[in-house]
Amino acid sequence: MQVIKEYVQRWYESGLDPDTYICHNKQGNLVEIEEEATGKRRTVLTFCTNDVLGLTQEDAVKQAAIDAILRYGTSNSSVSTLSGRIELHRQLEQEISTFKELGHTQLFLNAWMAMQALMDAFCHLAIPVPNFQNNRETLIMTDVLNHGCIVTAIANAGTRSGKLFGHSPRVRVRAYRHCDMDDFSRKLQRYARPDDRIMVVTDSVFSMDGDIAPLPDIIDVMSHYEGSVLLVDEAHASGSIGATGHGIYEHFGLRPQQAIERGVVPLVMTTFSKFAASAGAAISSHVAELKPLLDVSPTSIGTISLPPPTTAAALESIRIVRRDPDRVKRLQENARYLRSRLEANDFLTLGETNVIPVLLPPEVNPKQYARQLLDYGVWVSPIWFIAKPRIRITANALHTREEMDCLVASMVKARDLMYKPTISA
Secondary structure, three states: OHHHHHHHHHHHHOOOOOOOEEEEEEEOOEEEEEEOOOOOEEEEEEOOOOOOOOHHHOHHHHHHHHHHHHHHOOOOOOOOOOOOOOHHHHHHHHHHHHHHOOOEEEEEOOHHHHHHHHHHHHHHOOOOOOOOOOOOOEEEEEEOOOOHHHHHHHHOOOOOOOOOOOOOOOEEEEEEOOOOHHHHHHHHHHHOOOOOEEEEEEEOEOOOOOOEOOHHHHHHHHOOOOOOEEEEEOOOOOOOOOOOOOOHHHHOOOOHHHHHHOOOEEEEEEEOOOOOOOOOEEEEEOOOOHHHHHHOOHHHHOOOOOOHHHHHHHHHHHHHHHHOOHHHHHHHHHHHHHHHHHHHOOOEEOOOOOEEEEEOOOOOOHHHHHHHHHHOOEEOEEEOOOOOOEEEEEOOOOOOHHHHHHHHHHHHHHHHHHOOOOOOO
16 A cells, blocks of 8 residues: 555645535535535535536426335345346336437446446357357447546456456457547558457547537448447437437437448447436447346446436436427527637637536646636636646536626636736737
């Protein structure tokens, strides 16, 4: 442990440690937080929550979670394949399948587990089956800016979870430049072998850049590889893009069936922590045989199923989104408005969604800048150790124009205080 002690000490000395806060109360976008290091409390306007549709405080969602506890208790206390499956699971799977237009859905406790389960299932199948042997290698193509859950899963794709050594055919992983379809096409052509099982993995909305994967172009390239599998991670897309929040396919005016008709197998990962006021994730497919394989993957067998209140909250949230797409419209309007106000005040923003990264002058420390904003009563996320330094802002459907104007005014004030550009003669 001595190495860890020395490392963390240097980490603190270098200012790389994040500021940590404890939330004591929430009302809309106003939250009471405590600075953990000092105990100082304050009420601030938040722009760093992923509750994009404001459903975590919706009465119907909270009541659904309460009702589920009263009926089933707080936990299922078992894995779904043994005794941990409840009726709410089936309802949620059916709701997601309808929402994503893919008929078969499997639930997981979180996105990291869902991704690892999929790699196990696709690359290594499950258990030895008499008279069956897979001899085909797997090629996985991944965008270099994909989320950490994807990166971790594909990094471990060469061996099946729970096994130190893999006995399945080799898994090869190759990255392509961010949303660069020429590079993607060249590398797929270079690395694909005639008998490969091909999987392409991409975020729909990239969590640190706020941009959208070029889905039609990806499908165009993949259509030349019959049976190739396209997995999109919809964590920041569900409820956020598309006219009614259904995600990247709707955003581009497509349906998964159109990918299928072109020889591409669509898979969608849905997560509940952003738009669905809960926690957990799901993998959806039109291939019925994938679901039982996911259900017996090590990540499913090795832990409990999605708890009743969590399941109920996600279920009710998705039903609300389907009934009331105006929430999605308000979110998208807010994102456009906030982006326009930031750009009008000479802030450099990235992307095109409600995830709004703002690049600061290199002389400005994002962590210090965010602290200054807290003094003005505004809470944003500083990013300085997991991506290029920036301020990450998330607009949500509950933000008012007055609140967004307050954010921009505070950001201008903090910038003027902290940044003094050198004027050359």
